[in-house]
Amino acid sequence: MKGVVQRSTGSWYRVLCDDGVSRDLRVAGKVRLHELNTTNPIAVGDEVTVSTRENGGEKMIEDISPRQNYIIRQSPKKRGARHILAANLDQVILLVTLAHPRTSTGFIDRCLLTSAAYHIPVVLLFNKQDLLDPDSKIGKQQQEYVAYYRSMGYDVLETSAVESTGIQALEDVAKDKRSLLIGHSGVGKSSLLNALDPSLDLRTKEISKKYSKGVHTTTFAEMFPLPFGGEIIDAPGIKEFGVVDFDKGEVSTYMADFLPYVDHCKFANCLHVNEPNCAVYEAVLSGDIAEWRYINYLRILEDIDEAKAW
Ligand code: GDP
Numbered sequence: 031m032k033g034v035v036q037r038s039t040g041s042w043y044r045v046l047c048d049d050g051v052s053r054d055l056r057v058a059g060k061v062r063l064h065e066l067n068t069t070n071p072i073a074v075g076d077e078v079t080v081s082t083r084e085n086g087g088e089k090m091i092e093d094i095s096p097r098q099n100y101i102i103r104q105s106p107k108k109r110g111a112r113h114i115l116a117a118n119l120d121q122v123i124l125l126v127t128l129a130h131p132r133t134s135t136g137f138i139d140r141c142l143l144t145s146a147a148y149h150i151p152v153v154l155l156f157n158k159q160d161l162l163d164p165d166s167k168i169g170k171q172q173q174e175y176v177a178y179y180r181s182m183g184y185d186v187l188e189t190s191a192v193e194s195t196g197i198q199a200l201e202d203v204a205k206d207k208r209s210l211l212i213g214h215s216g217v218g219k220s221s222l223l224n225a226l227d228p229s230l231d232l233r234t235k236e237i238s239k240k241y242s243k244g245v246h247t248t249t250f251a252e253m254f255p256l257p258f259g260g261e262i263i264d265a266p267g268i269k270e271f272g273v274v275d276f277d278k279g280e281v282s283t284y285m286a287d288f289l290p291y292v293d294h295c296k297f298a299n300c301l302h303v304n305e306p307n308c309a310v311y312e313a314v315l316s317g318d319i320a321e322w323r324y325i326n327y328l329r330i331l332e333d334i335d336e337a338k339a340w
């Protein structure tokens with residue numbers, strides 16, 4: 031029997047099996063794990079084979095199918111270690127807010143870069159529209175970002191979980207796909223999941239604050255089937271999105287706004303930092319590439335240097 035991992039807690043995995051039953055299973059000792067050197071050898075979204083032997087033994091995960099794709103990031107717990115966020119994805123839904131809390135474009139761009147390198151499309155979702163005055167500084171900033179990311183070819187949605195705006199557009203995007211939902215804690219992931227499927231009745235942050243400290247709040251990724259088809263994997267509270275396994279030279283090739291210029295630099299191996307006659311840098315000076323994108327690019331190169339030092 032096959033199944034899909036819905037939740038992973040380390041030694042136990044919740045598997046939605048082909049017979050429609052969710053089971054908490056352990057991994058048989060003989061399972062050959064993929065050699066990715068990660069802190070979690072089996073990830074949410076993995077397809078597994080479950081043993082059906084009934085001779086008194088418990089059901090166990092016996093094999094993991096090869097992954098179509100996966101997203102890896104630096105482990106939040108262990109510096110230098112890698113952690114698979116989720117496997118076998120159709121898309122990433124990147125949920126951000128420019129206020130309450132503020133998501134930086136640096137975080138957005140790291141996430142876009144990682145997804146592009148894994149060939150996974152991203153839908154960018156700006157939530158909490160109800161809090162935003164379009165004429166305020168932040169309101170104008172958001173309009174700039176939305177237009178810029180759209181011009182790069184990204185699908186961008188604007189939603190409010192509180193006023194239920196943009197929810198139908200989100201449903202259209204999520205329908206019949208397996209999406210990984212990424213965003214800082216507090217941007218409204220649980221609220222939007224509840225808006226998509228009220229029967230989920232997920233706890234949102236404000237409510238959980240009222241409970242005592244003892245209440246268990248999950249820090250594990252979890253897959254939710256959607257009533258209209260498809261699944262969303264909620265990856266709670268991502269603070270940082272460390273870029274792993276990149277060569278500095280390939281970063282610009284995943285940035286759609288840099289791409290028209292990279293072949294016009296004087297040096298074929300130009301990193302667009304301080305080389306002479308750099309077409310990318312000239313595009314920044316002329317305003318064709320946004321300055322904030324270029325700054326984020328330089329920081330990503332620094333991240334890679336840092337990661338290599340470990
Ligand atoms: P999560 O940590 O990403 O799951 O965020 P939650 O869904 O728990 O939401 C965090 C807080 O933001 C809660 O107090 C929500 O009520 C609030 N919130 C979520 N979406 C919106 C929105 O669209 N507008 C406003 N004003 N508040 C929102």
Ligand code: ZN
Nearest residue numbers: 295300302308
């Ligand atoms: Zn260059």
